[in-house]
Amino acid sequence: MQKLQIHFLGGSGTVTGSKFYLHTDEIKILVDCGFFQGAKELRKQNWESLPIQVSEIDVVLLTHGHLDHCGYLPLLVKQGFRGKILGTEPTLEIARIILEDSAKIQEEEAERANTEGYSKHHPALPLYTQKDVAFCLRLFESIEEGEINTLSENCTARYHYNGHIIGSTYIEINLFDKVFVFSGDVGRQEDELLRPPKQPEWADYLFVESTYGDRLHPEEDVEAILDNLVDRAIEERGVLIIPSFAVERLQSLMYQLWKLYKRNTIPNIPIFVDSPMGINVLKVFEHFPEWHKLPSTEYRNMQNRITLVGSYGETWETIDDPRPKIVIAGSGMVTGGRVLTYIQQLGDLESTTILLVGYQAEETRGRKLLEGASELKIFGKLIPIKAEIHHLESLSAHADQKELLEWMGTIKNIPEKVFLIHGEPPAMETYQHKIVEKFGWKCHIPKLNEIVELYL
Incomplete structure (x- = not known):
């Protein structure tokens, strides 16, 4: 009998900082290595060393490339990790x-x-530098989706397509003949750019996200909403600012606006994409066409219609452009990036519209805007907000409660335990009741830094 310790180092009781450490005498695995975002108390933990022997970790398995799943990697390496990072x-x-x-x-x-x-802080320091990242990237090693990868004598891992963003997977770990399934972030059944997620058939222990475990995505007419907001920008001679996650969401928004323009639903209003990271992600879509369903001709036509903003100087040129316009800029929860400059300069104008797309974590600027904040602290200064705020939730890249239950519904056995992760407490508690009601499975909601022991 083998003892396994599972350390819930992040993504537990919160939607950020996903880190799950599996510790046995034979192998030590970290599933995801995410950055904490949102609440100050969580962000402080990014500055702290992990409460484990980092140098003992053999391998990191990444479900996907979002910051809350990979952003702590350079710090892990600074703390002594020298194993492989697989994705x-x-x-x-x-x-x-x-x-x-x-x-x-x-x-x-x-x-x-x-x-x-x-x-x-005097002086203020970055958590990590570009040199730290360059060193970390040396440990990256790619694996094929669907292939079995041997990690040790009694451990294999297999990655399965699960939508959400390009490259995203859920991970099936076979450890001492027990199957551990980590959902990662599960994508939507119907998505503009990605195929439906594959579904697990067996799980002795299931670790499933619960971001939207307490709700269903509303049935919104996305095209009509975008059309109305574009009309408002033109009538008010203002700006429609769309804070966006750089991966998948930004590309999806570009595609939605391109389709509206192609059908003459919206006029030839200037559309600016100001996200260097998002522009780089566009190249990933071009390089990996088998991972998405956007035709290459549509991809090229869409790019030709939209102005890609490169330098920070061009950001200011875009702000100073007097024409009504649409600006899509990172980041999606208004936690950083170029969108802060746009809101700092234009957020106090009643002619400005801010459209939030998808989930807004607690204490982020995006959540504060949703809750009616009259001012935001940006670059150390309080900025008055007079812009009109809108929210589009149906474009979320996360499965909702119904879709999550359907995703789990193909599991043929009765899992010994289901762990609810990557969610805020109300969502987790509601989802726990739903799982018990629908399947009768035992569920546990781990706390941050909790350790669970299993005997295999």
């Missing part, structure tokens, strides 16, 4: 783009804080 080829490419961008933003914000003197 699908597009996941590793997305992770590279996101980590390089994250380091660049941190360096720029630290420099700005030191110059303007608004940080409590």
